[in-house]
Amino acid sequence: MVGAKPSGGETVLEVRDLRLELSAKDGARLPVLEEVSLKVGRGEIVGIVGESGCGKSVLSLSVLGLLPPSIRVAGGGIYNGERKELHRLGEKSLQRIRGKEIAMIFQDPMTSLNPGMTVGKQVAEAIRLHTGASKREAEEKTVGLFRKVGLPRPETLYHEYPHRLSGGMRQRVMIAMAVSCQPDLLIADEPTTALDVTIQAQILKLMKTLREEDGTSILLISHDLGLISGVCDRIAVMYAGRIVEEGAAAEVLRHPAHPYTAGLLASLALPSKKGTRLHSIPGSVPALRERGPGCAFASRCPYAADRCLAEKPALRGVAGSAFPRSAACHLLGEEGGLANVGS
Known part of the structure; x- marks a missing residue:
């Protein structure tokens, strides 16, 4: 396995020779991912880059057991830092891991947030679910998280509904929710899509801050190699369901081997x-x-x-x-x- 850091570092996620298959309507089994291997170390930011259709998002969904019924794990495995076989866990066990140990930020926060509930209450409920905090404790922590991710007027914003927030603000709410239980790993799937370049830079800077202050490991997925080039420690380039190049970000960018x-x-x-x-x-x-x-x-x-x-x-x-x-x-x-x- 390759990596930009010494091999002795703690691993929070390991994908080992993962193969995913799609069951087509005509009975055919089509390869979606082929022998994909990847490691994410403690406090590391790893980028996965490639065009649409390369398999980036389906890889991230497989980590949390969110694959559609038509796609199954046909070989290999997915392991967290405790060496749990995530690919073999049932739904109840995965629910305990999602948000608490591994959290995910999806590319469209508007479809991820409940339009009928204030953003503050949504984050507070996630905190109460995973930590058992009281209503007041969860509200106070949510306001603090809103402040940490750079949202203005956090006390007032707690009571706002998603449609009243800008795209960048909604994405910050999703980040606050994702890190609310201090997960070991944060998976960010195209987190800056549809945001202007200024907000994109702010979101990426925020992720670097989370890594530096909390030691959060991040798996950052994007189609834009230039966008994430200054953020990641290592980069894995995917094409047609396979990793075709992986290594330290600086070396991959200066001297591409594929x-x-x-x-x-x-x-x-x-x-x-x-x-x-x-x-x-x-x-x-x-x-x-x-x-x-x-x-x-x-x-x-x-x-x-x-x-x-x-x-x-x-x-x-x-x-x-x-x-x-x-x-x-x-x-x-x-x-x-x-x-x-x-x-």
Whole structure:
């Protein structure tokens, strides 16, 4: 397993060779995730990046046992810091873990919040459920959490309904709810979607603060590599249900070892690229039924060879990296980076 921190650190989440299958209406079993392995250490922020359809969100849902009935765990496992097999737990056991040990922030807070209940009461109820706090204690803690996440007028805001808050404020309420019981791990699935760039920066800064002050581990999921590049310790790049590259964020961003990662980086709109035409990756992520025996990225890769179309590349170590790092590409050069690919 790769990681940017020493292997002796405490692990709060381990996904080990996870395989998920979708049961189609015609009886076919289609691979959704294939042998996905990932670790999140104590106080670490790990980013999962990839286009829509790569499997990022379904991975996060599998951790909390929130998969739809049509998708099942076909192999591998999911473990928390206490080595519990989360993938084998029943609904009652998972309910005790959700929110208390592992919490999740969904990308659309408006659909996650109850429109008929004030935001303060919703957070307070979550606190009472998991901690047994009294009504007054839960209310006081909620106001304190609202203040901590930067919400204005927290005492007044406690009595407001979701529709009266801006998108950024609703997302902060969701973060307050997620961290209310001081979970070991916070999963944030596209937490800045539909927010303007200023609010996006504030939300990401808040997550870094939670890590620094509370030691919260964070699994940050996004389609935007540039957005999370300055927040994460490590980055895992997903494509078509597999992790195709993983390593320390700085190394992945400076020297991508997979053509897909390189394509994502080339697509970023950076100040240094002002006046130049942005790169785009041709094609789209293949549908579940379209994944062949070779590399799923081969049809979009400018460097694909015959071997890429016929044989699926294994995730293997990248030479010359300061921290453990891996990539799944037949073109991986011996000294790291892509063979025959210019920087």
